[in-house]
Amino acid sequence: MVDVEDERRGFMRASWVNVLGNVVKIVVEGAAGLAFGSVALVADAAHSLADLVASVVVLIWGRSSYDEPDDTHPHGHDRIEPLTALFVGAVIALLGLLLLSESVQGLVEQDPPDANLLLLGALAFAIVDMYLVYRYTTLVNEDVNSTALRALAADCLNDIYTSFAAVVGVAGVWFGQPILDPLAGALVSLLVVYQGVEIGRENVDYLTGAAPDPEKRMTIIETLRTHPEVRGVHDLTVFYDGTVLEVEVHVEVDGDMPFRQAHDIESDLVERLRELENVGDAHVHLDPSGIGEWKDCPDNR
Secondary structure: OHHHHHHHHHHHHHHHHHHHHHHHHHHHHHHHHHHOOOHHHHHHHHHHHHHHHHHHHHHHHHHHHHOOOOOOOOOOOOHHHHHHHHHHHHHHHHHHHHHHHHHHHHHHHHOOOOOOHHHHHHHHHHHHHHHHHHHHHHHHHHHHHHHHHHHHHHHHHHHHHHHHHHHHHHHHHHOOOOOOHHHHHHHHHHHHHHHHHHHHHHHHHOOOOOOOHHHHHHHHHHHHOOOOOOOEEEEEEEEEEEEEEEEEEEEEEEEOOHHHHHHHHHHHHHHHOOOOEEEEEOOOOOOOOOOOOOOOOOOOO
């Protein structure tokens, strides 16, 4: 089990790796593109410049999600992380649209670069660079489970795709088919837009307190029902508070049991719910069984 401080350190390391990886890629591709007049490489370097901005935002904002609750944020800072991921998703989608525009312009006004092996070398370096950053980010995120890092990892894949598209364009120049550059760029641009929209949609759910899937609700109900003292479960509300789930529920128990025993049962139920994957906090209200204090809820049982 990874504690919060270890998660923070892992998050910071992965964020810094993304920042430095993008800086190196920008320098190598930008220099080669400007030296040999490759629009594809300059565009890919510009793409990484926006990625660098997104990485810096994740580095600065995202670490705040690990701060303890305080007077201004009594429920913690969990929603900062999906906010940063939403920003990354928006940047990715915007970049995809810009790349698509450049690809369409390239189809109309073809201006191929000089054929030079250094262009392919710079692209090969960029692909390896982003792949290593992607692997490290996903490896760290297996323990951290951060939506912001997941968005950065997806952006690393986008960088790899766009670099491969640039390879196709440069190779097209060698073989007398310069139109391959804008065609490949257009296809990759659509993929980039799609990923940006998907990242944004997922994190909008986290920010707006959306409900989880029905399977998660059933898991929560069964977890409560398996307790030997529970007679019924009703008025269950489950929603996202940031990237974790908040659970509010009424549970029926024997109304004649001692108060201390009822308190122990409530504490045990809360602990069971908090042990479930993605559940951050739980609020359990005990009702005496048989009084019929149920709302019109399909989960009542």
